[in-house]
Amino acid sequence: MxxxxxxxxxxxxxxxxxxxxxxxxxxxxxxxxxxxxxxxxxxxxxxxxxxxxxxxxxxxxxxxxxxxxxxxxxxxxxxxxxxxxxxxxxxxxxxxxxxxxxxxxxxxTTDYSPWNYPVFAIAQDVGFVSIDATGSGGEPLTVLGLFTSENKAKTYLEAADETGELCQLTNLDEARTFLTALSELVAAVAVDPIVEDDQRTAKHCFPLETLLNKYLVREE
The missing domain is CATH 3.40.1350 (Trna Endonuclease; Chain: A, domain 1)
Known part of the structure; x- marks a missing residue:
């Protein structure tokens, strides 16, 4: 095309x-x-x-x-x-x-991504910026942080007093490949997480399986 x-x-x-x-x-x-x-x-x-x-x-x-x-x-x-x-x-x-x-x-070709591209993950010494969470059964979960702008990613690092390298995902295919590669390690994705009062939170969070099967797909 x-x-x-x-x-x-x-x-x-x-x-x-x-x-x-x-x-x-x-x-x-x-x-x-x-x-x-x-x-x-x-x-x-x-x-x-x-x-x-x-x-x-x-x-x-x-x-x-x-x-x-x-x-x-x-x-x-x-x-x-x-x-x-x-x-x-x-x-x-x-x-x-x-x-x-x-x-x-x-x-x-329309996709159903719940954000506009590019989006950014933040690579750190071990893995990527993420939030530790607990599942409904009490099991520990890892929630990947994904940011919709460079500024939001940098603001997060400053608030967390951490360092990291921004990894840009420019389209649906890159986002899908990246998240699929992390599917054994990550249970969900938090969009634009923030740090307040030493707590890491996000208003919008998607189960990884839902993202890959429902949102990161194309309308042919």
């Missing part, structure tokens, strides 16, 4: 939705066809907004899941996508133009 872009991509907020432009080469029974404007570079998106006097900031999308949700919410007359059109607004001149239906069917 080839694609024109890499993430993040940038949309232009406008009028409660996102900027689009008329496709001069197409027309439906309901009138002109509109194309959602998508840029692959933030600087060009900002240039487009400046050209039209828009004061907002571009919205970033980070993965196929977010892009798919956005595309599925579109309604006629916005039935196409223009990637990297001319930022001057004088002509379309898009680097790539594609129908929304084709984009969803042929170029996007």
């Amino acid at each position: 080839s694609r024109y872009w890499e993430y993040p991509i940038y949309l232009i907020p406008h009028g409660g939705g996102y900027a689009s432009m008329v496709d001069p080469s197409a027309e439906s029974d309901d009138g002109p066809v509109q194309m959602l404007v998508v840029y692959t570079e933030s600087e060009v998106a900002v240039q487009f907004m400046a050209e039209f006097g828009m004061d907002d900031t571009p919205r970033m999308l980070f993965n196929d899941r977010e892009f798919s949700w956005l595309l599925q919410s579109l309604r006629a007359p916005v039935t196409e996508v223009a990637f990297d059109p001319s930022p001057l607004g004088d002509k379309v001149d898009a680097r790539w133009q594609v129908a929304v239906r084709e984009l969803l069917a042929d170029h996007l």
Whole structure:
């Protein structure tokens, strides 16, 4: 599956939705066809907004899941996508133009990861940052810490007064391979654990088996 872009991509907020432009080469029974404007570079998106006097900031999308949700919410007359059109607004001149239906069917693969990528584990002298827990039967469990940003990972290390090396997982396949390799050692994954009053806690925790079987899978 080839694609024109890499993430993040940038949309232009406008009028409660996102900027689009008329496709001069197409027309439906309901009138002109509109194309959602998508840029692959933030600087060009900002240039487009400046050209039209828009004061907002571009919205970033980070993965196929977010892009798919956005595309599925579109309604006629916005039935196409223009990637990297001319930022001057004088002509379309898009680097790539594609129908929304084709984009969803042929170029996007949605996964169910409960986080956006990249995520980070922290390697230490022995193993990775984790939390010691107790199962329902009183058995000891190891809960791996996984962080959704570098800043959160570094904040955790500072609060715990520990050191470690951040290991970046950039997509579903890397996360699945990494967690599968730890399946004999780790029972669950804590997302963005914190240290407060010498206690290591997390608001969101997933059993490893549930992650691998339910969330870290793709919608083909």
